[in-house]
Amino acid sequence: MSEDALFDVAVVGGGPAGATAAHDLARRGRKVALIDKAGRIKPCGGAIPPRLIRDFGIPDHLLKARVSSARMISPKGVAVDMPIKGGFVGMVDRCEFDEWLRCRAAASGAMRVTGAYERITRDEDGVARVHYRAKGETEPRTLRARLVIGADGALSQVGRQEVPGADKTRFVFAYHEVIETPPAEASDPDRCEIHYRGALSPDFYAWIFPHGDTMSVGTGSANKGFSLKNSVRDLRDGTGLSEASTVRREGAPIPLKPLKRWDNGRDVVLAGDAAGVVAPASGEGIYYAMLGGRLSADAVEECLRTGDVRALSMARKRFIKLHGRVFFILGIMQYFWYRNDRLREAFVNICKDPDVQRLTWEAYMNKELVRADPMAHVRIFFKDLAHLLRLASP
Template sequence: MPHTPSGVVDADVVVVGAGPAGSATATHLARRGLDVALLEKTTFPREKVCGDGLTPRATRQLIRLGIDTSTEAGWLHNRGLRIYGGGGQPFHLDWPDLADFPPYGLVRPRSDFDDLLARNAVAAGATLYEQANVVEPVLDARSDRIVGVRCKDGREFRAPLVVAADGNSTRLSVAMGIAKRDDRPMGVAVRTYYTSPRSDDDYLESWLELWDGPPGSSNLLPGYGWIFGMGDGTSNVGLGILNTSSAFGHTDYKALLKAWLDTTPEEWGYRDENMTAPVRGAALPMGFNRQPHYSRGLLLVGDSGGMVNPFNGEGIAYAMEAGEYAADAMTDAHRRGVGTPQAERALQGYPTRLKAELGGYYRLGGIFVKLIGDPRVMRLCTRYGLPRRTLMRFTLKLLANLTDAREGDVMDKVINQLSRLAPAA
C-alpha cells in the first residue's frame, strides 16, 4: 500500500471500522484483488457489548469468509433455542434442517471474535491500521464526493471509495449528511457475565417474559432476556427493550436486569457476587434506520446503516452479508472505472440489492415490534403460542430469518412470500 511523500496512505478502498461489518467487507474486497486499508480506532483485542451468540445465518457467513467454525478451533456450538415464557416449562426448538444454512449456531466472546475476523481480513490481503480514530471525511471540492478520511492524529487515508462500518454512532455517515430515520425501530441492550454451572449449554436461551418477583404473580417487566452459556465457566446474560415499549428510555436497565435474575434459581449463579464484568449497554439500530446506504462514494455497512434484524436483535449476520454485497458492488465499480456513470450504476446496485434481499423482511419486523411493544400482546403470544410446536417452528424460522430460498417447505414459502409482498424498509 503506497505512502505519498506527505504521509497520506492511498488505497482502492478505505474501510472505517474493523468490527464484523468492516472486517467482512475488507476480506471480500481483498480476495477480489483490491487494495484495502482497514481502520480500527482502538487496538485488538477489545470489548464490544453483545450477546456473543450466533445463529446459523451468521455461521453461514463465517464459513463464506473461510473461518474454521469447528469446536477444535475454539467455537462453542449450539443446536437451537430454549424459550421461557407462558408460565410453563421451557420450550426447546432445534435450528431448522435447511439446504441454505448449516444446522448449528455458535458462541464466542466478541473480544476474541472481532480480533479473529480482523486477522482473517489481513490474511486475505487487507492492511489493518489500529489506533486510527477517524474524525472527518476528506471531500473533493469539485464533486463533493468522499475521497478519503482524516484521523485524530493527523493521518490521512485516501481512496475513491470509502466504507462506513463505524457502528451505530457512525460519525462518518453523520459528517456526510446521512441522517438517522426516526420512523424505524430502535432497541437498547445491556449485558454482563456471571460464573455459572450452566456455562456448557448447547441451546441459546431466550426469556420472553421477565418478572420482578414470582412468575405469574408479580409485575411483568418490559423487554426480553437471554442467557448464553460461554463454555468457559461463565454465562453471557442480558436483556433488550424496544422503542415501541413505553418503558424505552425511562428505565434503569441495570435494576431491571437484577430484578429479573433474582427470580431465577440461586444455584444458577446469576447473582451480584458471581458477576465477572460490569453491566454495559449498547444501541440496536434496526430496519435500515439510516439511508441511503450508498451516496457520493460512501457505502454504509452494518450498524452504521441500521442493519439489525427487528425480529430478534441480531446484527452480526446481516453486517457480514452486507459486507459481501458491498464488496461485490465496489469490485464491479473498480472494473468499470470509479467515477464513470457505469461505475455509479454498479454502486447503486448495493442499496438495491439490500432492499431486494432484506427490505420486505425488515418491514415485517417493524410491524412485529410495534405489536410486541404492547405487553398484553406479548402475554397472549407466550401463553397461547408456546404450547403449539408447529406454530413455534414457524415463529423460529420467521424470527431468525432461516428459510430455504427455493426448495423449502410450506413454512419457508409462506415467510418468503410475505417478505416479497411487503414494501421494502
C-alpha cells in the first residue's frame, strides 16, 4: 500500500464501534482503512440485547448463551430472580465477536491494517495523514484519509489529540476473569448473576455471566484504591468458582458519560468508548458502541457527500436525541442506589416488583423507554421514594 494512497476514511480501532463504522462505509462504496492493534480484548461481560442482533445482523453462532433470567444478589445475600418474559439477553465472547465484526468489514471492502495508532498530521493540501506503527517495526507507517473516525477506546489517543475536552472523561475501571464453566454451573446455563455489595464494588457491581463453556467473573469501580483483582478472587471464593481454570484475565477503563463533543470541527469524529457511550448503572456498552459507530459513519458519509464539516457533529446530536434521556436516568440511579449497602439492599428489594422487572427488560431488549404504561412508572416512583426516605424496609 502506497503511503500516498488516499482513503475516504481511516477508522482507528477495530472494536464494535470501529468495525461497524468501517463496515457501513465500505458497503456504501467508500474507500476505508481499518487500523487496529492485534490481540486486544476488552474486559466485558458480553451481554447484547435482541435489538442489537436485529439491527446489526448478528448470526446465531456468535451467541454463546441466551440468558433468560438475572439473579440480583443483595449485600445481605438476598437473591431476587428477574425472569425475562418473551425475550432473552444474548452473550458473546468478545474475542470471537470483535474479530467477526472486523472480518465482516473487510468482506465489505474495508482494508485491514494492523498497527498501533500514534498521531495525525496534515499534508500541505490539508489532508490528514495517520501515523501508526506495525508490530515489530521501528519506523512508523502512514496513510492519508479525508476523514478519521477515532474508535480507539476509553483512553482514545485520537480523542485526546484532536477533540477538545476528550481528556476530561471519568472512568469505572473494570476487571474480569474468563474461567471454564464448572460442571455444577452447567446445569443452569441461562442465568446471570449480578452482585451488589460494597465489599465487591464500592460504587458499581460485580457479575457472573455465562458464556457456554466459559464464564465471565468480574467487577468494576471508579475508586482507584479499590483492588478489583481481590474482589474477583473473593467473588469466586464465595460462589464456589475458585477452583475453576482461568482462561484469561483482562482489565480496562470504561467511561460512563458521553463526551460533550465528539468531533474536532474539521476531519475527526469519535465513536464507541472513545466518545464515552457506555451506560451508567448497567455498564452496558456493546449496543451503544455499535450504534455510535453507525451514527459516526452516517455523519462521515454526509460530510464526504456535501463537503460540510458541520455534518460531523450530527453523530453526537443524533445519539443524544435517541438515548440521552436513558443515560440521564441511569446516571441518577447509579448515584442514588450504589452509594452504600443500605441503599443497595433496598435496590435489590425493589427488583422483586413485577412492574420493575417488566419495564426493565422491555427497555433493555428494545432500547427504548417504555411509555405505554404510565401508572406503572408512578407506582415505581413512589416505591423508590419510600425506600429513599426509609419509609419502607429493605
